[in-house]
Every structure is written in structure tokens, then in C-alpha cells.
Amino acid sequence: MINLAAIIERIEALLSDDTDASVTYAALEARLALEKVCYDRLRQRHDYISHDQLKRWQPGAVVLTLMNEVDAHVGQTMTLKMGKNPGVKPEDDDYVEIGTEVGFDPKRVAKMWQALANLALHVRLPEHRNDNIPAYGDKVRTRAKVEEVVAELKRLSKGTMTFSGFGEEVHFECSCGEKNRRRAGLLRDGQYVHCINPNCKQTWKAVQESDGFGFEQVTVPVDCDQCGKANHLPWRFFLDMKHDELGSFSCHTCKHKNFVQWRLMQARREPPVGGVGSG
Numbered sequence: 001m002i003n004l005a006a007i008i009e010r011i012e013a014l015l016s017d018d019t020d021a022s023v024t025y026a027a028l029e030a031r032l033a034l035e036k037v038c039y040d041r042l043r044q045r046h047d048y049i050s051h052d053q054l055k056r057w058q059p060g061a062v063v064l065t066l067m068n069e070v071d072a073h074v075g076q077t078m079t080l081k082m083g084k085n086p087g088v089k090p091e092d093d094d095y096v097e098i099g100t101e102v103g104f105d106p107k108r109v110a111k112m113w114q115a116l117a118n119l120a121l122h123v124r125l126p127e128h129r130n131d132n133i134p135a136y137g138d139k140v141r142t143r144a145k146v147e148e149v150v151a152e153l154k155r156l157s158k159g160t161m162t163f164s165g166f167g168e169e170v171h172f173e174c175s176c177g178e179k180n181r182r183r184a185g186l187l188r189d190g191q192y193v194h195c196i197n198p199n200c201k202q203t204w205k206a207v208q209e210s211d212g213f214g215f216e217q218v219t220v221p222v223d224c225d226q227c228g229k230a231n232h233l234p235w236r237f238f239l240d241m242k243h244d245e246l247g248s249f250s251c252h253t254c255k256h257k258n259f260v261q262w263r264l265m266q267a268r269r270e271p272p273v274g275g276v277g278s279g
Helices: 004-017 020-044 059-069 106-120 139-156 235-239
Strands: 078-083 095-101 169-173 179-183 192-194 203-209 212-217 219-223 230-234 246-250 257-261
Touching: 004 020, 004 139, 020 059, 020 106, 020 139, 059 106, 106 139, 169 212, 219 235, 230 235, 235 246
Parallel strands: none
Antiparallel strands: 078 095, 169 179, 192 203, 203 212, 219 230, 246 257
16 A cells, blocks of 8 residues: 555645745645555556556546446445354344545546646746746645645545455456456456556457356458468557558468558549549
């Protein structure tokens, strides 16, 4: 877990100095603290999602992605308790509290994070030639927003443990040998999931079956330029290529080195009048 107490103490010390510079630095520390809180929730759940599938790095967006893909309860407060008497009905047992993870609203955290940047971490654009560019933002407004964040950090600091999530898991082994896990309750038929191995380019499609989910490899067939045999290449091999970038692969059958490239092509829905169309 993150030691929020030390971060809060550092922010409050900067606020107590009450200078334009110290309040600005307090805003930076507060913004970093919000990032750390959100990224720590990701760290605990990283076994269930590839880093490449985090489409946006902003803290609020990261947590919303986790809610949709990994753990629907990531923003909720959760408490773990253990019964004292094995074999007793749950409703009749006495429980000992093990720990609590304090939840938060990712949209509110995202708004505070963005507000700190707008107030304190950007220099104002000059409106005309003689406009003075201030060294810092509005100290009073910045301080108020930092104090709002500190209050939220103090609330979150009451947590005593972290979770990786709850719910039934499904497993599949990638062709690279990496064992992947996903929460069954958040999977959708046809959903693409990336292998969690950062060095692997394989993508898998979740397929709804009668007894759960299966996973199919997502590939693109490319015929070898020499022997004509189809080579099934990982879909992300092409997705990660830039326009006009040249890529290569060796044929699985004859080992001939083939080349591929992204190019803009004109497509026609039907042949033009009086002529033959081309693809």
C-alpha cells in the first residue's frame, strides 16, 4: 500500500509556508498523490489486464477501464472479515475484521486532478503584447483545491489493505506460454483481450460457450511470397505498425523472408460506368 500519511504531511508542510511557490509545489504533490492512488489500484489488478489495453494513462481513465474490464467494484469500499466459528451458518457467526480498502469516485478524482493542472501547473497565455505573464497561478484558488484533495487523501488513508478484486475467474494459456486470467463476469462475447506478457503480441477473442468462455487467437493470414503457404500472424503485429512502415516475417514453411507495409489504397464499391474498377 501507498504511505499516504507521509505524502499528506509533505503537502501540508508546503501549504503552511503559504507562498506562491510553496502552494504551487503543494498542488504538484497533490496531483501526483492522486495518480499514485489510482495507479496503485491498477497495480493490484494488473494480472487481469495487459498494459497495452490501457488506452489512456490519466488516473481517472485508468480506474474506469479497470471497472469495465477487471473489477466492477474497484471504486467501492470493501471490508474483509473472517468468521470465528467454522461450520456455523454465516448469519450466526461472529466476525473479525481483517482490513478495509476505501473506495473513491474515479470521475471526482479525475476532476480534481485536472483542476490542479489548470489552476497551478500551467502558465497563462498572454492576451496581448503588453500582458504580464505571472510566475504562478491564483494562490487562493489553488490552495482551496489542494485542501480539497488533502481531505480526500486523508479519507483514503484510513484504508488498511488492498484487494485484487472478486469474482469467478477464467484462464487460458497464450501461445507464448503465459497464463492469462480474466474476470468471467466482465467478459463479453467477441471481446478482444491482449496477452499480459509485455513482450507478446498475441490477441485473443473471448467466445461465449454453453459452459463459459473459450478463447480464439486473433490472426491475419498472409501468403508467403515464395511458397504461397498462409502464415497466420498476430493481429497486433499489423495494428502497431505506422503508415508506410515496412515489416518483415519469415515463412513458417520455407523460411523465406517476406515484407509487409501499410499503404493507403483506393476502394470502389462497384465498377465505374463504362469501365472496369480496380481495388
